[in-house]
Amino acid sequence: MLRVMKKLLWIGLSIIVILTGIPVAALLVIATFSTQAAAGCLTYHHATTTETGLLTHAEMVDRLLQLRLGSGRPTITKEQAENAITLADVTRDLGAPRRGLEIALATAIQESQLVNLESGDRDSLGLFQQRPSQGWGTSAQITDPVLATRAFYGLADHTNNTGLLDINNWQNLPLTQAAQAVQRSGYPSAYARWESIAQDMTDILGPDLAASTNLTNGESRIDADCAASASVTVASFNILGAGHTDGKSGSGLGGGENPSMPTWDVRLPKAMRLVESAGVTIAGLQEVHPPQSKTLSTRYADRWGMFPTNRLQNKVIWDRTAWMMTAARLVDIPYFHGFDTPMPLVQLTSTTTGQVLWVWSIHNPIGARKYRVEALQRELATMTDLKATGQPVVIVGDFNDSNDAQQASHCILTPTLTNAFGGASRPCRPRRAGPGSTTSTGTTSPGPPHASTDQPWPTRSATTPGHRHDPGRRQALPTPALDHSNQARDCGAGPTTNGRVAYPVPAGYIDSDRHNWHATGSHWSSWHTGTDFSAPCGTPAYAAHAGAVEIDTTQVWAGTWLVKVTTGPSSLTTWYAHMQALEVSRGQKVTPGQRIGQVGARGNAEGCHLHFEVHLENGSIYGSDNVDPSTWLAQHATGLRTG
Structure with a gap:
């Protein structure tokens, strides 16, 4: 069974909640704190009723x-x-x-x-x-x-x-x-x-919107008198990925099968009922496998917002009646084998008080300690950068460091954050024993049913500094917070990402990915060897990573040119086909996101699109190193989007 460390940590607040060193199947940690917003805050909301003809x-x-x-x-x-x-x-x-x-x-x-x-x-x-x-x-x-x-x-x-x-x-x-x-x-x-x-x-x-109005400049229906003090309940929940209980050995991505647990479709509804019954309005989730992600984004979407909505396993969810997402980033953290994995950092704004809060859901790797230490260093650097905004920040997640002693998160992170259950960095002291500890400002509750988690349920209170969503005072997320993933490191990642990976099309067309790798049909002699991004002809096409350009003019299916960007023999190579114009030459060195040509419809193509392939070892078109490019991009490229 996995040994995990679940935490909620605040910066710009007085309290952190930490739970450590507990073997669990799925673990929920909840903390409650108050927000105090200044008067004159702005209020936005999503409609949730049909009283005025609005859809949900x-x-x-x-x-x-x-x-x-x-x-x-x-x-x-x-x-x-x-x-x-x-x-x-x-x-x-x-x-x-x-x-x-x-x-x-x-x-x-x-x-x-x-x-x-x-x-x-x-x-x-x-x-x-x-x-x-x-x-x-x-x-x-x-x-x-x-x-x-x-x-x-x-x-x-x-x-x-x-x-x-x-x-x-x-x-x-x-x-x-x-x-x-x-x-x-x-x-x-x-x-x-x-x-x-x-x-x-x-x-x-907008069926409820007036056909016309006498509204003049400077008028607004926003109530400026919305000073408030509200309780905010935040949860961190590793919901145990569907692959751990699907009866398919090896599909659990590192944790293996857990036959004692019900399947995900039994556990997820219970987990959400548990979160909702506790009054949680924000949660960081870990191990959200595809079927769980799809269910969250459909069955629960009326109440719960979620970022990201793609296949990434870490999510931040929020109650739409209480919060709205006003900014979001994906920040790379080393995960299994040290490979960078994007983790969601979301800015939420209260729909009633205008209070602004950053929430980061992370999952540090089990296994080699050096990768966890690198992850913690990046997390601390990013949290320190966020402190400059003056806005409260919560980091939640599964830290996997119960046996890391002086290199555990309650030591490395506490120079900037405070630990609710004790612990400090100078000298490093462990947190107080057990999640059942009762403190002067926080207690624990009995654990919920085993189908959701087998652990007690720590709660903790804290107060945030007032910081409303004020357009005149709002500060940007400092740029360095997005750059810590590019620091030199020994993570054994090899040339797979070369430090940075970009989507091969502009940001506006990333979601046009047809996800048709391995599709079959009359268009292909065997199966479709890449994925297609729909975009107008003439749209820029970008190199997904650094490398040298190879140009093959003999592949009729690809059009005039089949362009490859390679990092060398038996190394990562990406392919680009159907382009109508070429903007690079043979042997040219390119960087991630550099323009290499224009989307077209040449060769075996119906309509304008970019055909994109990923070969991990510079192999042949149907070689075993040809991997799903949509998955590869989701794992490596989400944090760097071309424009």
Whole structure:
């Protein structure tokens, strides 16, 4: 059985909760603390009732996912749907009418395809491709979907730029004129093409919005008197991956089978009932295998938000009625065998008080201690960077270090964080014995049913410094926090990632991945050897990693060129096919994210797309080293998205 160490640790608070050295099958740790927000905070919410004709959040997402932005385009992605819902929420909270949402959606589709881009033309960023150099705010403010939408409307404290509600008679202008009055684009007529889809989306998102309004500049329906002190209950829960109880030996990814435990479909509902009955509104989850992830993102999506929604096993979930995600990152931490694995770091904002809180869900590797030490060093560096924001931070997770003595997390992390159950770094003292310890400010409760966890249930209280979601004072996540994964290390990773891996298409098309590796059909002589990213012809194609360029012009199926980026014989090599233009030459050295060509439809291709393959040992097209590129990218590339 696994020996795990479960923790909740705060920075910018007075308490950490730590549980250590306990053999468990699945373990839940819960802590409760209070938040104290200043007056004048902003309030946003997701609709959860149909009293005014609104769909539930899950129904909105489901309906949006059936739409396409245009003929021949893929259906809308979950990311695009969530961003559209955010636009609708802000529109509603500002009291803007239906026409405002239509214009905002059409503008965001034209500018970013409803993807919160981290790059663009010159210094353009975010959903609306606003520019710091043009007075739209800092990079962090512009890439905050809520603040960017408020800025588009002209009701954001962080910018004085003209917004939609500042435009005289804006409701009666043609959509493209109204959008252009705000955006000042070099393509002023481009917004018109999206009016129809924007109207369809508004039918789903805004049936309660007024047809028109007398709202004028500077007015808002946000209640400025929302000072509050609220209790926040955070959980850390290793829910035991589905592969540990599926009856298939070796599918548990390091932990093996656990025949004494029920299958995941029995355990997950009990786990969620346990979390909900405890009043938890935020949780970090570990070992979320694909069937569990799919169930969380469907059956529980009406109440619980989740990041990320892909195959990564660590998640942060939050009660949508209490919190909304206002920023998120994936930070690489060494996991099994030292390979970097992205771990979710999420900024949540209270829907009632505006309180801002960062939550990081991590899972450190079992096995070689050196990898855990490296993981802790990166975690401490990132948490220290976050401290500069002045916002409270919680790190939750499975640390796997019960036998690491002076190199355990309660020693390495406590120079910056406080340990609720004791422990300190100078000199390093272990935490107080057992999760059943009773302290002056926290107690434990009896453990829940064995089907969910076989451990007692520590609780702990703390107070956060007041820090509301104030657009005039909000600070960016410092850049160094995203760079600690690139520090020199001895993790035995070999050339697989070469330190950094990028998606081969711009961020706006990452979710167009068809996940069709190993597909069969009349198009292929055996099976499909890569995955296809749908993107318009002419879209940039990027090198996924560093290496040397090889160009093969004999592969008719690939089009004019089959481009390979290789790290050497018997080493990682990636393939790129169907491109309509080439921007590199044979033997050229490229870096991750460097442009190598343009998406096309040449060779054996139907429609514009980039065919992408991963060969771990530079093998042949059907070689045993040909691996699922979608999985490989999810494991290695999520933290570095090209723009």
